[in-house]
Amino acid sequence: MRPILPGSTGSDGRPATLGVLGGGQLGRMFVHAAQSMGYLTAVLDPDPVSPAGRVAHFHVQTGYLDEQGLAQLMQRCAAITTEFENVPARALVTLGAHRPVAPGAQAVATCQDRAEEKGHFMRCGVPCAPHAVVAEAGDLGRVAPGLLPGILKTAQLGYDGKGQVSVPSADDLAAAWEALGRQRCVLEKRLPLAYEFSVIVARAADGQVVHLPPQQNLHRDGILAVTRVPAPNLSAGDARLAIEQATKLADSMEYVGVLCVEFFVLADGSLVANEMAPRPHNSGHYSIDACDVSQFELQVRTTAGLPLVQPRQHSAAVMLNLLGDLWFAADGGAEVTPDWAGVLALPGVHLHLYGKASARRGRKMGHLTVTAPDAAEAERVARQAAAVLGLPAF
Numbered sequence: 001m002r003p004i005l006p007g008s009t010g011s012d013g014r015p016a017t018l019g020v021l022g023g024g025q026l027g028r029m030f031v032h033a034a035q036s037m038g039y040l041t042a043v044l045d046p047d048p049v050s051p052a053g054r055v056a057h058f059h060v061q062t063g064y065l066d067e068q069g070l071a072q073l074m075q076r077c078a079a080i081t082t083e084f085e086n087v088p089a090r091a092l093v094t095l096g097a098h099r100p101v102a103p104g105a106q107a108v109a110t111c112q113d114r115a116e117e118k119g120h121f122m123r124c125g126v127p128c129a130p131h132a133v134v135a136e137a138g139d140l141g142r143v144a145p146g147l148l149p150g151i152l153k154t155a156q157l158g159y160d161g162k163g164q165v166s167v168p169s170a171d172d173l174a175a176a177w178e179a180l181g182r183q184r185c186v187l188e189k190r191l192p193l194a195y196e197f198s199v200i201v202a203r204a205a206d207g208q209v210v211h212l213p214p215q216q217n218l219h220r221d222g223i224l225a226v227t228r229v230p231a232p233n234l235s236a237g238d239a240r241l242a243i244e245q246a247t248k249l250a251d252s253m254e255y256v257g258v259l260c261v262e263f264f265v266l267a268d269g270s271l272v273a274n275e276m277a278p279r280p281h282n283s284g285h286y287s288i289d290a291c292d293v294s295q296f297e298l299q300v301r302t303t304a305g306l307p308l309v310q311p312r313q314h315s316a317a318v319m320l321n322l323l324g325d326l327w328f329a330a331d332g333g334a335e336v337t338p339d340w341a342g343v344l345a346l347p348g349v350h351l352h353l354y355g356k357a358s359a360r361r362g363r364k365m366g367h368l369t370v371t372a373p374d375a376a377e378a379e380r381v382a383r384q385a386a387a388v389l390g391l392p393a394f
């Protein structure tokens with residue numbers, strides 16, 4: 001692909017425009033990165049006040065499969081990316097017929113379906129949880145007893161722990177499948193986790209791959225709460241292995257763009273791939289403030305066909321997610337503004353708010369990243385920040 005250079009003018013005389021399908025916080029941070037490099041930006045999202053739509057130069061306000069909307073986006077944009085895992089792969093097929101689209105529809109479709117995704121892990125020789133597909137009632141009786149206790153997950157459209165039901169024993173499986181609406185699901189064996197981490201790689205159209213340092217992740221109620229980089233428990237050998245595996249997963253899909261692979265480390269020390277996201281990832285937000293090239297700049301570069309360079313982490317980082325719960329007093333009363341002045345008085349605190357119209361419990365409203373010369377200092381300040389905001393201790 002010929003690079004789309006920032007500031008270059010197209011046949012319409014306008015500076016080059018990069019487009020993103022989806023208007024959430026990931027799209028917003030992509031838009032910020034693209035704009036800082038001199039691109040115009042366009043967002044397609046049905047929400048009139050989407051976080052990315054509010055900051056892009058152009059907002060095409062239609063559904064993801066609206067033909068006129070997709071045509072408008074193509075007409076505006078020299079290249080297009082996506083930020084939303086559940087953007088219908090069909091929309092990417094339509095766009096991809098006329099413009100460079102990264103990542104491609106096929107790779108996104110693989111990552112959108114837990115059964116396909118696990119199939120890809122196995123084809124690449126990357127260990128994943130023992131599992132079975134439950135697509136119809138007849139499959140319930142065929143599940144191997146060794147998969148229990150397990151977790152039943154919808155094959156598609158799950159996120160932040162949604163679309164999952166714990167299945168303690170074989171007797172609970174039918175009820176769990178009912179509870180998920182009898183749709184195609186994957187039953188996974190519940191594994192004894194020591195901790196979780198993730199790796200972000202970016203792959204260019206010519207096959208070059210770069211990575212961010214792996215990040216260790218702590219979840220609360222199925223939602224990412226804290227990310228630490230460097231990952232305190234991860235050995236250098238396991239970090240290398242995970243980067244190799246993520247690279248293999250990207251290569252064999254001929255992936256173009258930013259790909260995040262989530263891993264479990266089990267009690268016996270072995271690595272297991274959990275899932276992939278075909279886009280920047282919440283656990284990579286620290287890279288905005290702690291690396292010389294962020295995951296969003298990597299997305300801009302892969303979308304526009306610009307060169308990739310290996311990012312360098314210049315500061316230790318701890319990232320804290322800011323959920324809507326923070327906006328509500330403990331007694332459940334009126335909305336309050338969290339004590340931003342209190343946290344910004346601490347050294348190395350970078351506040352990112354996504355501009356969402358209203359706070360809801362469990363909704364990702366923003367994050368803050370604490371950067372410091374070393375991990376111990378980042379940890380110390382992050383704990384102080386959590387205490388100021390009234391976040392649970394970690």
Ligand code: ADP
Binds near residue numbers: 159188192
């Ligand atoms: P989501 O798409 O919601 O992120 P995940 O499959 O990543 O779904 O599951 C969310 C969290 O649930 C994981 O980060 C992990 O903490 C836990 N989890 C998921 N699968 C398993 C498993 N097989 N064994 C143990 N814990 C699991």
Ligand code: MG
Binds near residue numbers: 262275
């Ligand atoms: Mg996950």
